[in-house]
Amino acid sequence: NAGVMQNPRHLVRRRGQEARLRCSPMKGHSHVYWYRQLPEEGLKFMVYLQKENIIDESGMPKERFSAEFPKEGPSILRIQQVVRGDSAAYFCASSPQTVSNTEAFFGQGTRLTVV
Amino acid sequence: KNQVEQSPQSLIILEGKNCTLQCNYTVSPFSNLRWYKQDTGRGPVSLTIMTFSENTKSNGRYTATLDADTKQSSLHITASQLSDSASYICVVSRGNTDKLIFGTGTRLQVFP
Numbered sequence: 639n640a641g642v643m644q645n646p647r648h649l650v651r652r653r654g655q656e657a658r659l660r661c662s663p664m665k666g667h668s669h670v671y672w673y674r675q676l677p678e679e680g681l682k683f684m685v686y687l688q689k690e691n692i693i694d695e696s697g698m699p700k701e702r703f704s705a706e707f708p709k710e711g712p713s714i715l716r717i718q719q720v721v722r723g724d725s726a727a728y729f730c731a732s733s734p735q736t737v738s739n740t741e742a743f744f745g746q747g748t749r750l751t752v753v
Numbered sequence: 754k755n756q757v758e759q760s761p762q763s764l765i766i767l768e769g770k771n772c773t774l775q776c777n778y779t780v781s782p783f784s785n786l787r788w789y790k791q792d793t794g795r796g797p798v799s800l801t802i803m804t805f806s807e808n809t810k811s812n813g814r815y816t817a818t819l820d821a822d823t824k825q826s827s828l829h830i831t832a833s834q835l836s837d838s839a840s841y842i843c844v845v846s847r848g849n850t851d852k853l854i855f856g857t858g859t860r861l862q863v864f865p
Contacts, residue, residue, distance in 0.1 A: 642796070671851075680757075680842065680855035681797070694851055729796055737853060738784050738846045744796035 644745035659715040663732030670713045675727045755780045757856035776826040776843030784846040791840045
């Protein structure tokens with residue numbers, strides 16, 4: 639049973655380009671969470687999704703950021719028109735139930751660098 | 754404000770020594786408290802999860818304590834090893850939500 643898979647591990651984008659980060663949850667997990675970690679800071683919640691539904695996106699910037707978790711395939715975090723401040727590590731976690739009551743398993747993260 | 758504060762920010766110890774990391778939180782309502790280990794360049798890995806009624810929980814050489822009255826937790830590492838070098842993150846789950854609130858972590862370095 640593979641763990642949470644994120645790809646790419648490293649992504650370099652020029653300012654103004656789009657970044658697409660992918661997350662495949664563990665088998666049997668239907669809850670996916672995205673977090674952002676800036677250097678020397680803790681992980682910050684961005685968005686919580688279940689299959690085909692966004693449950694809570696209160697931590698995600700209103701503009702340029704979007705997330706989806708389709709019926710088939712991985713969850714995607716999309717950042718349009720990236721800026722230098724988007725440079726960070728983006729982690730995905732999955733759980734079989736809501737994370738407040740159960741273990742969350744994290745992927746290895748995608749490190750986005752905007753140049 | 755819902756916050757998780759950890760101390761010290763960083764810690765250096767010699768291999769074989771014990772150490773204790775601290776966590777104070779103001780998260781309400783409280784659901785559970787977790788300690789994660791995050792190696793450099795990797796995702797966090799869970800060490801322990803404690804609910805309101807649990808005072809202590811062990812996972813090998815890691816022992817976590819929780820005082821829900823004072824809203825404090827500690828992580829004690831016994832007989833440290835070089836592989837314990839990592840960031841240790843205290844995370845509190847807020848009741849009735851699906852958010853985990855992360856501390857900024859304690860960066861532990863174990864030297865031979």
